[in-house]
Amino acid sequence: MATRQDYIQKLRQFPAELEARVTPLTDEQLNQREAEGEWSTRQIVHHLADSHMSANFRFRLPLTAAAPKLPVYDQAAWAELPDYRLPLESSLTILRGLHVRFGALLESLSEEQWQRSGIHPEWGEVTVEEVARRYADHCDNHMNQINRIGVKYGW
Template sequence: MNIGSSTQDFNALRYPIGTFTFGQSYSTAETSQHIVGLDELPIKLTELVGKWGDDRLDTPYRPEGWTVRQLVHHVADSHMNGYIRTKLALTEANPTIKPYEEGDWATLPDSRLDIAPSLVILRSLHQRWVAVLSQLDEAGLARTFYHPGSGYTYTLAEQAAHYAWHSEHHYQHINRLAERNGWK
């Protein structure tokens, strides 16, 4: 295998559905599809990994990547932050949100716990998040928050798209690991 294909293989493992493109605008129909993706993630993820043992959960999804266990906990951590950012944007004028160090969070002691608490969090959290997002009109979806880490201002429509991508991105990390290892 040459260097080019090795890099290509690594990128395919790292970004199984490609990278997210910031700065796009989304129609209400597209946002509705993103909300459906958020609604479906907890069930899809639970069906995929809910009965896995420690041997599978402690397998990295790629070389030098997080384990499945860390990914599940990361999705819960990330989406809790996303939900809070949604509520801040709906109740304040372009609030500046608090970034967090996701890589550091993935090494804290709770990242080694059973995944059941994070799967329960995701199911409950997404139920609430979808309830909020699905009731927003164009003006609500145009509400914004500022992310000082990226220097970027997000609309809630773009945030919904980003988290729908994030959901599928990490789901596919795990799904493709399962396919590669014959676990499906």
């Protein structure tokens, strides 16, 4: 059973792990995908930056407002926006800074703050702790997805 400290550690380490995994890849490799209709590694990295910017709201709104509605967006549609074809550096930079902020914020929380909650249209009422768990898992899930693409294409 993962603990709050596990989530914090995962979130702190992830940008460097991701960067180490994707930086050696060529442009062609970054555009490879597991299957037709799945995201490429390039889209996954840009998705991670956008997703974790929304995580920022999902951490901070519950800490600063009573039962706030948490923002949602159409991630599949976002992944087709033209800036998802950019080199990775812009999104790696976002993740690097954002996750330092997550680590500092979560490390500082009191018991009461971990249990504050917001309302997500699909997840229902979620605590700050649950948001941390979800985004620690999100890091793992997309790293596994990138690794599966690597296995398929031999990198």
